[in-house]
Amino acid sequence: MARTNTTTTFATFNESAINQIVDYSAKQNGTGIFAHSLNQLRAETDALLQEPLDVPGQGEAGSYEHNKHKSNYELMDACAKLYLFDGSQQYRDTILSLLLAYAERYLDMPFHEQKNTNPPGRLFHQILNEHMWLCYASLAYNAIQDSLSEADQRTIEDRLFKPMIEMFTVLYGHDFDRIHNHGIWAVAAVGICAIVVGDKETVHKSIYGMAGDGETGGFLAQIAQLFSASGYYIEGPYYHRFAIRPLCFFAEAIHEHYPEVDIYNYKQQVVGRTIMALITTSNPDGTFPALNDSSRTMNIDDEGAKAAMSVYFARYGEDEKLTATVKSQGTVWLSPCSLALCKAVDAYQGEASVRWASVDLQEGDAGERGAQGFLRSKNPAKPVSQAIMAYGQHGMGHGHFDALGIILFADGHEYLREYGYGRWVNVETKFGGRYLDENKTWARQTIAHNTVTVDELCQNNFDHQLADTHFGRGHFFLTDGNIQAMSAFANEHYDGVKMQRSVLLLELDDFEQPLVLDLYKLDSDTEHQYDYAVHYKGQITNTSFDYTSSLTERKALGKANGYQHLLEKARGKTTDKTVVTWLQDQRFHSWVTSAEQGEVIFAQTGANDPSMNLRSEDCFILRQTGSKHLFAATYETHGLFDEGSERCFGAYGQVEAVTVLAHSDEASIVKVSYKAAGTLKALTVCVSNDETKDQNSSHSVSVGNETYSWTGYINTTITTEG
């Protein structure tokens, strides 16, 4: 049951909403998702409460002290939820003990030494963490506030919360208005704390900025400026899910206490748009794709994502895919605003697996700065295949130089892979868990991505200020029928080289799994070296060409721009019909390409890594020289290898060859030859390369005696050859 000794109203929580969700949960006899989530939190928290409380001194990132201050705010947050929804006194007492201990010590702690661009706090080495601490501590204080003596309230507010507010708005006032993911934490933490301690002036600053104009700083400016028209966040999903947590916390508090702001309708419902943009970036396995600096494991179980789904459901209406997602997660964010979602989940009888639709998340205020494109297969009887292409903005300081990079996912795993960031987050013994040098020298470099590197250089010369002024331009994004496709240009990323990439996701009856066709077109007046990279995982099982292995020694492939980290394993000359097949987990993947006079280089990360910071990962590079060039390749997922049961079949794919029939400023025409049930077939694909043409334009291209005519961006035909 909820606590009953309520004497005053809450500052941030709506008491009636709390009672509603507690009543609803009770009516489910403890079998609903809310009760399940609460029970799980109670079990975890009660285990933690077996240990004595500790408020330590200061320590480095990753140290005991750092971790303890973090776990203390997590513990206060857990106790606040348990006290609000369960009412047991021990949780209140725990919060009070911790807050009094912090109030006693806080002002005696000196500031940390500044270690990065983030100003130092007293508890933590950077104020970002101190903001997070304040946000949770304020919410926890608010949960027990009305039960406290006047003296305890004074102690906590005067010696802890008010000094923190002052630090953030005065000492670090110059930083308070910065539009950035850290900035959302700053205004949310300070704003929530100010609501709790009744400091209306500071609340106003937190919402409207120091200048009070709602444009140069504060929450409204943050959410107006950080997100694109589609809701996509420029730094990518990893930082998006981190920013969305304080966004939801503060939006809920504003909704409750400053309804006149009408926060959920602000700027054409940007809160709702950005929530859905985040969730729809998630991979079929629930992880977020590692676009820009990112771990490979962050997923929709993150608190920010969970809070976002509850808020969306409560404030923007029901969504069956969110219901299914939360149902499969099994737990819900413990907030009164989760009531609608809990009811839907408890009543849900549909499929647990969620298939998000294809989506191009456009960037820029009006969608004018390219997009992140996501194609997803539709056949509900088969696992989701997904192709992501990055043709939007660079992503500021966390941006990777990966324009036109693709990531492919099929049958439960990412098989054309992103390395992610060069960082062991929170691992004390890996540079305190911070970004490592190798993040710059490898992870953010163009060659570390599934795109084309020109002349062994990095896009935009690894200049992120320059890169932030450049972006891709979408050409088409087609999602009708069983052949989906996207195409985009990136003409400003390499001097004198225009690039266009077109990716088709084909759900053909002839193939067990969707087939991906990739056309990467380069256009320059002068000759360049073009390196088409395939970052894979697993074991090479066959190639169509001979290669020479680096038997007794492996050398670094280059000296800079990421190449200095690659060790050459083997190298071979390609013929026109080039195949590489590899085995990742239980599936074979075949890459088939047309590659006359090319060279395939097999490589592995590990060179110039003096502190063993890099993961050991494999790739191969198709190197070709030319001015106007088209890379045309298929990616086929096939067969099965189940070592445990020793079953294996389908080690060869069906695609036999990919042939470039023509490529020009107008169009590319490519033939994919494949076998199906003993028959040789040909898939001919025509793709428009002309920016000025649209879905109504007619094309006619002659190749030898044959003329290919079609209307629209693409055309595909399948013929039987024998």
Add this chain to the structure above:
Amino acid sequence: MARTNTTTTFATFNESAINQIVDYSAKQNGTGIFAHSLNQLRAETDALLQEPLDVPGQGEAGSYEHNKHKSNYELMDACAKLYLFDGSQQYRDTILSLLLAYAERYLDMPFHEQKNTNPPGRLFHQILNEHMWLCYASLAYNAIQDSLSEADQRTIEDRLFKPMIEMFTVLYGHDFDRIHNHGIWAVAAVGICAIVVGDKETVHKSIYGMAGDGETGGFLAQIAQLFSASGYYIEGPYYHRFAIRPLCFFAEAIHEHYPEVDIYNYKQQVVGRTIMALITTSNPDGTFPALNDSSRTMNIDDEGAKAAMSVYFARYGEDEKLTATVKSQGTVWLSPCSLALCKAVDAYQGEASVRWASVDLQEGDAGERGAQGFLRSKNPAKPVSQAIMAYGQHGMGHGHFDALGIILFADGHEYLREYGYGRWVNVETKFGGRYLDENKTWARQTIAHNTVTVDELCQNNFDHQLADTHFGRGHFFLTDGNIQAMSAFANEHYDGVKMQRSVLLLELDDFEQPLVLDLYKLDSDTEHQYDYAVHYKGQITNTSFDYTSSLTERKALGKANGYQHLLEKARGKTTDKTVVTWLQDQRFHSWVTSAEQGEVIFAQTGANDPSMNLRSEDCFILRQTGSKHLFAATYETHGLFDEGSERCFGAYGQVEAVTVLAHSDEASIVKVSYKAAGTLKALTVCVSNDETKDQNSSHSVSVGNETYSWTGYINTTITTEG
């Protein structure tokens, strides 16, 4: 329901037993494990039956034809079970169609070309597969036999089964008596088929051998000679679980039709002993440890292991650990002999997780040829830690040269790891799925294991005939209390170098997870290079010493004996207190050793691998030079790294140093210094090195002014140092 149109008795199946298990299952209203297993098989089989049947011609290992002949016998087996326990006519008809198709084609197929030492069959490239085919086909035929016309029976028996029997007992008669895991398949397949077709003479040969003496060949000789006194199988668990399948099939048939053989009491119940020996080798995650040639993924879900558990339960009595194991597996072997196990599983309310006790599986007829030792932690509140040491026999042609090699497992994963075999089983594009050259040049070599390689040579000079004459000798195996220990000698594996390894598994209150102490003693009159290898997976997070990385190129570490496959990544001089910590999945592992004047070499497989056959795996080697030397090291599992939730703690272990106080022919004395709750403590361990001493012997060793006195094999004391 079971089929009801029974007109004759079965040859191998007991009709009353079938009815009993069907009746029992019906009484459970379809909720029991038998019904669940049958339903699962039915769903899988019905899906397969949507495709047309096909009996193709001949093909290579891994080819469509090869796989189809295999899947055809699996399909017949599934149909036989469904027909017996379910009665539906379509399953009978499928078996009949397939058998008639095979009968029509079989004799027209020429023999394959011989590719290895195994003679070729008509369906498959080696008769092992043909035996397996015959075994399942005979059982399937038997299930429908009484429903067939006389003409169909004649066709199938005269054109298929009898010619196969003749092939195996006449054409390949010279091979029929070979004592080998393939030999069990031969006698079981032929014996079962002979029972089914009523050929008593061949049944006799299958049980008692061609000579009829029960000693030079046949099933009795096989099971008498293949298994050690403990039931351990010389080739290791991977081949053991493969041999135990026909063993169980034929034992059940003999039990039914030749009760006078009293098969389950034969040779002091060797069948029961060998079943339990197999199951008790399994890792805490159900996989079998990769001792000798083996995949790393084979596990107790294998049909042989499942059949074995049912047979044990039916013929040797109930066992709660088997009940729990099968409960957690969720399915049971579909055989009438599973009745007792099904009843126990359906009634079972206990823990699903199984903790096997520590066991040393002695080798040789009287346990005189060493053992495979398994120490397992006991604390039921914590995940199982396990230490395996190989100090038994070599293992014939599949043996690895790994005497005194250890494998460590903690908290859900193997962290001191076996490479397993050099093979991609059944992958057509990897040498037809057969053993690769790298199995010899890497996987079986001493340096590929967690043991000490002397002078960069392989034990027994990679001569398996020689190695089969050598074996380890157990010194002690202690499982009482919270400190378990094993020690063994291997004095014949390197000329002039005697070796002893002692491994302690310590469950101390001061540590979150069990601690492993490893003492590897080498004794020679002349100086040698001793390479102590640690095969790990994951990322190095810290070392106590500086190292120099191979920055721009990595070279092969040697020219032969496996060293030619290792690329050097880095190298550093060690001090007395040497620590290496690595992160595997969510756990840190620290190796702390005393290593004055040593060198640690970090290396990775990949050199001299022209066809990319090797997996890329990491190790480090502590290299020291000496004549009489003791390697003393602890392995500590600690902390947590959960990247998804970005939580990390405990990146440093508690052990600070390992110091060798003394080592001699009599004893080794080692001090482990560690921190616990802010206190520095010392664990002092004394271990007897004298083969002539036992648990009642007194020891007294002076070190400086201190005298260590104890009785028995080991002594441990913990003192507080400050």
